[in-house]
Amino acid sequence: MKKSVIDDSYKYGFSKPEKYFYKSEKGLSEQVIRTISGYKGEPQWMLDFRLKSYLGYLKKTLPSWGADLSGIDFRDIFYYIKPTSGKVSSWADLPAEIKDTYDKIGIPEAEKKFLAGVSAQYESEVVYKSVNEMLKKKGVVFLDMDSGLREYPELVRQYFGTVVPPLDNMFASLNSAVWSGGSFVYVPKGVHVELPLQAYFRINAANMGQFERTLIIADEGSSVHYVEGCTAPIYSSDSLHSAVVEIVVKNGARVRYTTIQNWSKNVYNLVTKRTVVDEEGVMEWVDGNLGSKVTMKYPSIYLKGRKARGEVLSIAYAGSGQHQDAGGKVIHLASETTSQIISKSISKGGGRTSYRGLVEVAKGAKNVKSKVVCDALLLDEDSRSDTYPDMRIHEKDVSIEHEATVSKIGDEQMFYLESRGLTKEQAQSMIVNGFIEPIVKELPLEYAVEMNRLISLQMEGSVG
Amino acid sequence: MSMKEITIKQGTTSTLLHEDPECTYIIESGATCSLVVFQNDTSPVMTIKVRLVGESAVAKITGVSIPTKENLILRTLQSHEAIKTTSDLFVKSVVFGSSSYAYSGSIRVEKQAQRTDAYQRNENLLLSEDSLASSKPALEILANDVRCTHGATVSSIHPDELWFLESRGIPPESAKQMVVGGFIHSLFERVSDTILVSQLEEKIWQSIPSFVR
Numbered sequence: 001m002k003k004s005v006i007d008d009s010y011k012y013g014f015s016k017p018e019k020y021f022y023k024s025e026k027g028l029s030e031q032v033i034r035t036i037s038g039y040k041g042e043p044q045w046m047l048d049f050r051l052k053s054y055l056g057y058l059k060k061t062l063p064s065w066g067a068d069l070s071g072i073d074f075r076d077i078f079y080y081i082k083p084t085s086g087k088v089s090s091w092a093d094l095p096a097e098i099k100d101t102y103d104k105i106g107i108p109e110a111e112k113k114f115l116a117g118v119s120a121q122y123e124s125e126v127v128y129k130s131v132n133e134m135l136k137k138k139g140v141v142f143l144d145m146d147s148g149l150r151e152y153p154e155l156v157r158q159y160f161g162t163v164v165p166p167l168d169n170m171f172a173s174l175n176s177a178v179w180s181g182g183s184f185v186y187v188p189k190g191v192h193v194e195l196p197l198q199a200y201f202r203i204n205a206a207n208m209g210q211f212e213r214t215l216i217i218a219d220e221g222s223s224v225h226y227v228e229g230c231t232a233p234i235y236s237s238d239s240l241h242s243a244v245v246e247i248v249v250k251n252g253a254r255v256r257y258t259t260i261q262n263w264s265k266n267v268y269n270l271v272t273k274r275t276v277v278d279e280e281g282v283m284e285w286v287d288g289n290l291g292s293k294v295t296m297k298y299p300s301i302y303l304k305g306r307k308a309r310g311e312v313l314s315i316a317y318a319g320s321g322q323h324q325d326a327g328g329k330v331i332h333l334a335s336e337t338t339s340q341i342i343s344k345s346i347s348k349g350g351g352r353t354s355y356r357g358l359v360e361v362a363k364g365a366k367n368v369k370s371k372v373v374c375d376a377l378l379l380d381e382d383s384r385s386d387t388y389p390d391m392r393i394h395e396k397d398v399s400i401e402h403e404a405t406v407s408k409i410g411d412e413q414m415f416y417l418e419s420r421g422l423t424k425e426q427a428q429s430m431i432v433n434g435f436i437e438p439i440v441k442e443l444p445l446e447y448a449v450e451m452n453r454l455i456s457l458q459m460e461g462s463v464g
Numbered sequence: 465m466s467m468k469e470i471t472i473k474q475g476t477t478s479t480l481l482h483e484d485p486e487c488t489y490i491i492e493s494g495a496t497c498s499l500v501v502f503q504n505d506t507s508p509v510m511t512i513k514v515r516l517v518g519e520s521a522v523a524k525i526t527g528v529s530i531p532t533k534e535n536l537i538l539r540t541l542q543s544h545e546a547i548k549t550t551s552d553l554f555v556k557s558v559v560f561g562s563s564s565y566a567y568s569g570s571i572r573v574e575k576q577a578q579r580t581d582a583y584q585r586n587e588n589l590l591l592s593e594d595s596l597a598s599s600k601p602a603l604e605i606l607a608n609d610v611r612c613t614h615g616a617t618v619s620s621i622h623p624d625e626l627w628f629l630e631s632r633g634i635p636p637e638s639a640k641q642m643v644v645g646g647f648i649h650s651l652f653e654r655v656s657d658t659i660l661v662s663q664l665e666e667k668i669w670q671s672i673p674s675f676v677r
Contacts, residue, residue, distance in 0.1 A: 376605070378605065378607075378608035378610070379608065380608055381578070381608045384606050385603070385605045386605070387601070387602065387603035387614065388602050388603075389601060389616070390598070390599075390600050391598055391599040391618060393596065393597050393598065393618045394596050396590040396591070396595060396620040397620050398590075398620065399618075400616075400617060400619065401615070401617045402601075402615060402616040402617070403613070404601070404612075404614040405611075405612065405613045405614075406603060406610060406612040407610065407611050
């Protein structure tokens with residue numbers, strides 16, 4: 001199974017015939033939003049939320065900074081697609097075609113045994129889900145967002161749109177208007193979820209926007225690790241992916257959110273991810289960006305409570321025709337808060353990586369510590385690397401550090417490895433894997449393995 | 465009005481004190497330019513551009529900004545336009561009272577500027593509850609055979625440092641002055657022209673409020 005994957009010219013470059021239950025018309029209008037909401041049988045407040053967001057979206061413009069987004073045609077996108085008529089709860093009940101897709105990505109069936117829950121997103125809605133009995137016993141809620149809204153309307157209403165307001169930015173507004181799918185996670189007080197919760201995402205329709213909406217609430221003293229992995233097949237026309245992820249970390253809770261983004265190279269990936277962390281809470285974003293044509297993603301952390309901590313670990317790889325504009329933001333709003341941002345980026349074959357980040361210390365937040373480290377590797381002369389860090393410090397008793405380096409692979413390193421019989425590609429891939437190792441080792445094992453394999457593939461040039 | 469330009473001719477070495485609001489320095493092949501930048505409340509906005517246009521050109525920029533009442537802005541650009549060029553920038557600020565300091569520094573390495581070595585460092589010391597510092601670097605690297613490093617820090621005087629000095633009988637005001645002096649002093653080692661260093665030292669002490677708060 002793994003072998004056939006490697007033999008593909010683009011690892012995930014295949015697509016399956018589309019089979020839909022319902023597909024909205026192209027483009028966006030109030031009618032489309034009413035249809036989506038009606039179709040899902042949503043409460044009135046959610047429809048109002050969507051319509052309000054839509055009106056806000058109409059007034060917003062594309063950001064004037066960052067990557068080139070002029071290639072997106074917002075009128076040429078399907079805003080909602082419902083793939084099959086219902087949801088299935090076991091692997092065996094999945095349509096053969098979807099199972100085949102997962103096999104090609106390499107989700108092993110063993111996952112059922114090992115992983116706490118697999119929520120796999122095929123098209124706009126979760127079609128496959130297996131939530132372990134253990135989670136249920138502990139009172140942990142792990143649902144797709146639509147089911148979350150149906151089954152826990154009060155909880156959703158209390159937090160939905162509070163971390164990322166619907167009028168925050170153009171893409172947050174768009175997502176708030178047409179969101180579909182995504183995950184809803186609630187971890188009760190003091191509960192520790194030992195195994196990572198995983199959601200596998202996949203798009204399979206040309207010109208289809210994916211607007212997932214994820215809300216994670218970690219109640220006091222709880223902990224959870226959520227893993228999101230994305231792969232998408234290649235299509236000639238441009239696709240848009242614009243998710244919103246909201247995370248609420250209560251007093252003393254701990255959340256880690258891991259993403260491996262590997263969309264095909266025609267996808268615009270414009271994501272708003274944000275956390276609010278209360279007293280002594282810990283938030284960790286582990287963010288890997290390998291695919292897509294353009295990614296703009298800056299996971300942010302608002303440290304609102306005393307002694308809260310935030311960490312962002314980011315890896316970006318940009319090959320030919322790709323622009324990875326990624327980074328992280330930490331806003332220190334309370335005293336004794338600490339943060340760390342570590343970013344590693346690699347540009348090859350004319351690709352461009354940009355680190356864009358912010359560390360802000362608000363007035364009154366004392367004894368704040370923050371460290372930002374950005375390292376970039378340029379593999380050939382056609383590639384480009386940018387670093388745009390920003391520091392805004394409004395308080396005296398702080399310790400803020402930032403450092404960045406940009407370099408190429410050392411000739412001596414290459415010589416050393418080549419003199420020991422490795423080919424140029426093998427040597428490069430070994431050095432690049434070493435370069436990103438500090439972040440890869442934070443990934444769950446199967447992702448770390450896949451990451452190393454992907455980097456090796458990229459270095460061998462079979463992907464370009 | 466066009467911006468003031470100073471050209472450092474091929475193969476020559478110059479050490480210059482920069483006090484203008486704006487200036488572009490064009491450094492030709494084999495030339496070395498050592499710039500000493502001093503900024504206080506009388507020159508709230510400064511823009512310094514260094515263009516390394518010839519092979520093996522070198523620029524060294526050493527700067528001190530001391531805002532006490534005003535909001536100072538320092539902008540720098542290290543533009544590498546030829547091969548084997550080197551730039552080395554180190555600017556520090558000491559921010560007093562309710563003043564502020566905003567640094568924005570760019571390093572741009574053009575495609576043809578292979579084997580560039582670029583360095584940029586900004587350190588800021590905040591001396592009052594109301595002082596504010598922001599640091600906004602930008603690195604844009606279009607060549608691959610480069611070494612480009614950047615760093616920035618913002619901090620205040622650590623109470624341990626003051627305690628150490630005060631426990632040895634040094635009054636709090638003098639202790640603060642010593643720490644500030646030490647913070648700035650490390651920059652002087654970068655400038656080989658001793659006359660320029662003593663000029664700079666005098667300017668700095670004149671700008672610092674008589675008793676450091």
